[in-house]
Amino acid sequence: DNEDIYTVGIEFGLAGLELESSQLTHWSQDFSEEEVEIACRYAFRELNRFPSWFPRLYEQHPQKVSELVIQEIGWELECLKENKHYVLSKVCWSGEWLWNSIAEAMLVLLDKEPIHISILKDLLKIVQGSSSISNHMLAQLAERKCNVPISIATIPYWYATWISVDPKQAIKPFSDWLAAINLHDQQKATQKAMIMIVALLGKRRSGSGFREAFKTPTHLMQLYQLMHQYIRFENDLHRANSGAYSPELRDDAQEARDYLLSMLNTIPGKETYLALKELARTHPVEESRKRLKQYAKEREEIDADSSPWTSSQFSEFAKTMECTPSNHRELFDLGVQQLLDLKHSLEEGDDSIASTLAKEDQEAGIRKVIANWCGSRSFDKYVITQEEELADAKRPDCRFSSSRFNAPVPVELKLADNWGGPDLFERLENQLCGDYLRDNHSSRGIFVLVYRGKKITWQLQESNVKVTFAELVEALQAHWMQLSPSYPKIEQIAVIGIDLTKRTNRVKPAKKK
Structure with missing residues (x-):
């Protein structure tokens, strides 16, 4: 009977608090600590959930309410009964607004290892969802x-x-x-x-x-x-068509x-493609291996597609034949295109400066020409910097960057005449892939080789085979394809060779009369 009287009293108290909170604009703002505690005691006794006014009480008195909630949960856990954690359960399932303020105290309770699994799961949910716990x-x-x-x-x-x-x-x-x-x-x-x-x-x-x-x-x-x-x-x-069941x-x-x-x-991305290929190779079920191969193929096809253009991009392309990059991939594509345009200008153009540039035997001089050429044709679509120092003091020769997003495209330049074949293979892997593309924002890079005509052949890596400049460029691109699975976070490497002797070598000597 006393339980019934007590329950009725709690119900009347909760009803009164609900009525007051709905009618008074500044309700609870001037509550004393004792009044806050009384209100909390009522809130703790609400069945199944906290009353609608409880978050408002917390907003006005966060420290006191948090202290009382922590105290109540601690008392519940000391009772050592499976069904005696009403407040913890309410905080877990409907009191997310409390989590940040009580999470550190819950972490202390977790350190003591709760006896019951249900309590452990509730405490873990609170600390997992709290931004105050790292x-x-x-x-x-x-x-x-x-x-x-x-x-x-x-x-x-x-x-x-x-x-x-x-x-x-x-x-x-x-x-x-x-x-x-x-x-x-x-x-x-x-x-x-x-x-x-x-x-x-x-x-x-x-x-x-x-x-x-x-x-x-x-x-x-x-x-x-x-x-x-x-x-x-x-x-x-296998539950299909088996009627109702409890999971x-x-x-x-x-x-x-x-x-x-x-x-x-x-x-999306190459790392997923490689993971799907590995699962297709190792999955214990043959039918699943076939399905995973198909998933890998579909992933590769989807990732190969560019993002759909917007109407403004179509308009911009119609005017300039180029689009301002909106992401890392588009910046990479534009950077590659600019360097290919430079390659064509030097190797095929009527006003080519290749013969003059071929006299430059230092990479710094070649780098300045390439950076200035790309920069003069940027039309504010990108910025190209030279030897910009990174956090680890490394300095890529050039980087294409955008003011719209933080995902630069590093460019590594080498004068092919100044390097042996194995050294170029090593620089591609360890310098461009290993150093300049370690940043999580960048997954694509460009390796540029410039040939001045001072060297005839290069030895391939781990081989006595001698190759020409054109064959060297192809071998370096093929080398990246072999390295690619070992660098799952790097999506693409483009190797571009610029032959400064190409135009000169095509000029035939005049026939003797």
């Missing part, structure tokens, strides 16, 4: 929990947390942990893999709320391969496993 803080805690576990039941959740914020460091230890379990109990290893992937990605039709640092082609590929080892295709449940862990896990591939397939 990826590094979460990774440190999760790594420690995985390496020195208190309960084996919680380890999959800690690995999911670790992978969500630091997949590069976490996936390998998780794979090793599963392999160790699998030696003695294959069924248990499968169960742990299923728990982890569902915790990481969430159940069907609902996300997990975990962070998504793992959503890169390489990490998605690694996770997909790993999940197929333990959540095997041949053991999948089990296996249902959610096999859907999460397949969702990894769906996420991978939507990411």
